[in-house]
Amino acid sequence: MLEERLARLLEEGKIGENVYKNALWWLEHIGDREEMEALLDRDLDEFQDAFWQxxxxxxxxxxxxxxxxxxxxxxxxxxxxxxxxxxxxxxxxxxxxxxxxxxxxxxxxxxxxxxxxxxxxxxxxxxxxxxxxxxxxxxxxxxxxxxxxxxxxxxxxxxxxxxxxxxxxxxxxxxxxxxxxxxxxxxxxxxxxxxxxxxxxxxxxxxxxxxxxxxxxxxGEEVDRAYWEVVLESGVYSGEREVRVVYSPLHGVGKTSVYEVLKRAGFRDIFLVSSQEFPDGDFPNVKDHLPNPELPGAMEEALRLAEERGADLALVSDPDADRIGVGVSTSEGWKLLSGNQIATLIFYHLVEVARGLGVELSASWLMKTLVTTELLERIARRFRVRVRGDLPVGFKYIAHWIEGLREGERFLFGAEESYGFLLSSRVRDKDAAMAGLALAQIASRLKKESKDIWQNLKEIYKEFGYFCNLNHSFVLPGARGRERMGALMGGLRSHRLERLGGLGV
Structure with a gap:
């Protein structure tokens, strides 16, 4: 019996007390005996991870x-x-x-x-x-x-x-x-x-x-239409649409938001990555089945199609379409933008448009997480935009500060370096559709001026200072991964890093 097998594994020290108790509770209250036996036969570590807490x-x-x-x-x-x-x-x-x-x-x-x-x-x-x-x-x-x-x-x-x-x-x-x-x-x-x-x-x-x-x-569909209208109203340059865009939802929901909004905004040259446009929870045609716009592999198919079609811009959104990845065509070939670069580009153009319209920027707010580039603050200070730049990681903190704005104050832009951006206070979480629309409009405006996004970023750096950002992702799964993360963070807290690469921290 499974109960006897679990007792033997506990006695031999191969499973912990928590795993044993939780597995017995599951058998009594939920069942799944055959599935539990199959999992135990297949992978003891996986079984322990499923029941240890x-x-x-x-x-x-x-x-x-x-x-x-x-x-x-x-x-x-x-x-x-x-x-x-x-x-x-x-x-x-x-x-x-x-x-x-x-x-x-x-x-x-x-x-x-x-x-x-x-x-x-x-x-x-x-x-x-x-x-x-x-x-x-x-x-x-x-x-x-x-x-x-x-x-x-x-x-x-x-x-x-x-x-x-x-x-x-x-x-x-x-x-x-x-x-x-x-x-x-x-x-x-x-x-x-x-x-x-x-x-x-x-x-x-x-x-x-x-x-x-x-x-x-x-x-009903009327709520879809109301949402699309809010996204369209958040655009940077409403009349700009002469740019060629490749887009992929990475098998997620993005066709209902990013793609739909681009079409409704009047962009005609939009090419969907056909192998990734249909919904599929396996994400079969995404490299390593990881639909994360932060990973270069998630952009591969979009960049391939963009090269074939002579596109100016390649966009991908994650499965729930709150984050967006961006590739831009340059004289040096295709380049991927970091989350900080995307944020810088959108914010700079939002400020330029607001200045052109005579908006009182001293009543406008930029909100960002602590780990997001300080370049945003430098641009904001130059044009007297108010800044909340020390928020904890998580867009919910940006949403909280939006809710707390006083009468006469205006939310302008929210950003986190992990590819999340917001351009309207009528939505309270990061939105790939808003960011995608803004980027397509910015690319179109720059194209009219015989520029590309990469050139524009260099101009921004020249004016406000160069900021370099490098990210590395490490996957630490399961209970052992959690223990390792805890040990790493504990080590950092107890042994403060004083210098890195010869520079003070």
Whole structure:
């Protein structure tokens, strides 16, 4: 029996106490006996990783490998998460008074093209509806920034996005948005974590029952159109569209946002990477199946087509279309832009346009994370743009500061170096569609002036100073990877780096 086998592995020291207890609990309460036996036969390390802990519900939600076990994204963790979110929302609403104050008990849910995303989105809706929270669901995959917009547009109390962003195909997850359209922050993140950890029973109804009873409904096309209009209004140069663009959604949702917006903006020379345009959670035609715009491999097919078509610009977005990667045609061949270079280019042109229109820049705000290039601040200071440049990593902190703007103040631009950008306060998360539109318009304007984006960046460096940025990614998966990351960070904290390359830190 599996129980005896687990006891023997514990006695031999091949699995830990937590793994043993969690696996027995799973057998008793969930089942999956055959799947557990198969996993144990196939890979002991993988089995231990699946059961050694309950996948943490962090400050933004849950993300991880899909599969059986408490440390995996699956029916158990998704339903537990949804019940905890529902419990917290109802708790907060009850504190507003008997009528729930201005809480409407309304949720919106969206999902990307990953394996299981639609099923997980339905599970969330079923749990919410069973708890008296009316839930509106997109009928097909949509982007994360569109979910953020929808929360605000429909006046929802909470939003849930099913996505693991640019993670490998094995992963999925969920992100939680509060009523301001931003990902949850204190005290709500802490309250949701507490409620998720306290879940003992999950209430759920069938999806059909929810539809028939009105507890679950679908979001109509009018919300798509409203979102597209907001993105179009965020553009830098509204009349510019004479540029040739190659675009790939990397098998994700980007055709519903980036591509749709470019078409609606009047760009005619747009070429889709046909091998990557269809939704597929395996990301089969992306190098190493890693749909991360930060990785050069994710840009390979787009650059190949751009070379064939004589394009000026190559764009790719990650599966939930919040991040964007950029390649530009130069006299020296194709070059990839870093997140800091993309941010610099967009911000510089936003400022130039605002100055031309006579906008009072002293009431405008640039918001960026601490690790994003200081060049943005240098440009902002020159033109008296106000700056919040020390925000922690995570776009939710930018969203928080947008929400706190006073009357008469204006959000101009938000950026993080990990390829995330925002040009409108009506969306509260980074948006590849906004960035893609801005870049296409900038490239078109520069082309009219017989310049390219790379030349323009050099001009910006000449005026404001040269900033060099190099990124390296290291993948440390599973429990052992987490332990190694903890040791590395602990070492950095306890032994402060004083000098690097002969320079003071």
């Amino acid at each position: 309950t996948l943490p519900f962090g400050t933004g939600g849950r993300r991880g490998k899909m599969g059986i076990g408490q440390n995996r994204i699956g029916v158990y963790t998704v339903q537990q998460s949804a019940q905890g979110i529902a419990n917290y929302l109802l708790e907060v609403a009850s504190q507003e008074g008997e009528d729930g104050g201005d809480f409407r008990r309304l949720a919106v849910v969206a999902y990307d093209t990953r394996h299981g995303s639609e099923d997980f989105a339905r599970m969330v809706a079923q749990v919410f509806a069973a708890n008296g929270i009316r839930t509106l669901l997109y009928p097909s995959a949509r982007s994360t920034p569109q979910l953020s917009f929808t929360v605000r547009h429909l006046g929802a109390d909470v939003g849930v996005m099913i996505s693991a962003s640019h993670n490998p195909p094995t992963d999925n997850g969920l992100k939680v948005y509060w009523r301001d359209g931003g990902q949850v922050l204190p005290p709500h993140d802490e309250g949701i974590i507490r409620c998720v950890e306290l879940v003992e029973e999950v209430r759920s109804i069938s999806f059909q029952e929810g539809l028939e009873g009105g507890g679950i409904g679908y979001i």
